[in-house]
Amino acid sequence: MRLHIHEAAKKLGTTPRAIRFYEEKGLLAPVKSPENGYRLYDEADLTRLRWIVALRDLGLPVAAIKEVLDEDPDDVRLLARLDEARQEIYREWINLSQALKSLDAVLSAGYVRRKLAIDDVAEAAGRIRDAAMLRDAWRDRMGYDRLAADYREQAVTEALRPYVDERAYEWTHAAIAQWLDPAADERGVDLGAGTGRLTARLSALGAQMTAVEQSAEMLSVLRELQPEVEAKLGNLLALPFQEPTFDFAVCSFALHSLDARQQLLAVEEIDRVLLKGGRLCLAGAAAINPGSPGVPPDIDVRPDRGCALFPIEADAIERQLISLGYNVIQPTAAKGIWLLFAVKRGG
Amino acid sequence: MRLHIHEAAKKLGTTPRAIRFYEEKGLLAPVKSPENGYRLYDEADLTRLRWIVALRDLGLPVAAIKEVLDEDPDDVRLLARLDEARQEIYREWINLSQALKSLDAVLSAGYVRRKLAIDDVAEAAGRIRDAAMLRDAWRDRMGYDRLAADYREQAVTEALRPYVDERAYEWTHAAIAQWLDPAADERGVDLGAGTGRLTARLSALGAQMTAVEQSAEMLSVLRELQPEVEAKLGNLLALPFQEPTFDFAVCSFALHSLDARQQLLAVEEIDRVLLKGGRLCLAGAAAINPGSPGVPPDIDVRPDRGCALFPIEADAIERQLISLGYNVIQPTAAKGIWLLFAVKRGG
DNA sequence: TTGCTCCTCACGTCACGTGAGGTGGC
């Protein structure tokens, strides 16, 4: 039984024009009746259409859906495509959320004072625009050199080698695990988890871990090694969570891939997903200074090439955390490692 | 000192093309140099441009900004315009939030089972699409007969008169206040507050009240009568809050303006902004049944005319609340009043 | 002939981005 376009549209809760548009974009190709040229939709077409309509409703752009549909629907790669699309949607959602938050603040203040001052409004708007531009720029860079993702991850690790050897890694992870001392079933997130070495350690201590990692390759390794960990594609400037979710967060040597402003935005993002009373651990290499004589010449530290290696903005991060209402505990640094522990007040 | 377009753009963090676009839309009109036709921006132009850029960053559409700029910037009506724009942005934001939530759920389930089933995805997508369509339809109706807002509000009150007299109102409000028994500084919200009779009562008991009302006229009355109450333009299908915010919520005789599906969506929205452990009071007239002989012939109950009067879907609402994790307490009904008290578990 | 369903252009939406082709003064 084959349906005409209006019947198909009605059945799927969409419109004939939308269906023709999907066809125009190459997402489906129904047969046409030889007698009158009408489009005829069979079972396979309708299933395809159901996918298209559902994924559109979930916010995927048509181009992304086309890629998704080209995969075998039973393949895990379909999930990876959706994961990528989710990143984009989160980026937009966070930008919109921040804009609304600022608009709320502007309006509340405005009603109290019975008028609006352009300086206040422009200042509030400027801050969120800067944040949005940082997020969007990050996205563009991601898209541009997605193919180099593995190389870049390797590059960061490689670049860190002179500063962070195996013993320093081990010492850092041990210090984090000791301070966090996760209780059973506490929820924790490892931001920039890589293949999940620290994630695994905290998971083994009983925490219910989530890993966020921007490299799909790394993430699939992590998924195989640690099926009990929830793994999400995402980056530090747009974390894929809507609400405060975690009892603790760790970010170990991942801030080096962000420049100064991005690091502060990342701290804001971490704060957004951390519960009140939550604990935070940041770790980095203390001695890195790109362009300084210490940096090996074969390491490319130019951000436009995507393998940047930035120093930790320790002071700015600490000030930021204090202004966000954290108690900051600066533990003893050792072995060239910068560590920061903090507790979010309230709760 | 007058700036050229590139200088102005750089100073304001925008682009020449954007500025020309705003001019094309009639938002500003700089003088042009008589010698070479270059646009010249003076102080007044730059201030106007600052407003435009800031409000764009906050998410206002250009058409709305045009209206805002036509108001005296010191006038309170400017705030009212922004309030209207905020409603639209909240509607979009909520739709996007729900879509992301569904996408997260779909992906989580997908990774657990290692594959996606179209039936599951389509079901999740269908639910949020229906909700989004209800919200958008509500918006359209609001826009269509905004001018009739006062009449309509009056109409609902008028229509209720045969069922809810002064004593019944008083009894209902007393019952709600008694059950809520707000502690000092507890945060409460009155949804569909009208001119704020119940809001005032709860505020007088020490609660820190917020009023949500869709009629700007009503709201300005409320603001004058009760400056201590935070008053927000908004409707029951898209509440203007981003997070769980309130220790209790009341919705008194406002559900009658919503049809069956809208009432359930409103309950979802209320749940979204209520803290764990929060209390909820819903009130309505028990006996209303549009089209029944009891409804006076001069009351228009057709929803397409914007002055609908719908019966409370008591059973469906109760089931919905239970499925959302509420303990429902059905108090003794009296005087033809339907009352529902509920407590959100957790917290 | 009217009414119905389908068809194919093709323009409109929203807020610009991105050239293309041209001008005026150093």
Next chain:
DNA sequence: TTGCTCCTCACGTCACGTGAGGTGGC
């Protein structure tokens, strides 16, 4: 002459909505 800044069209983006004008079979 080159380089710079500005100008005015005008098309592209994204996912369709909305006619306009026409067809085929009852």
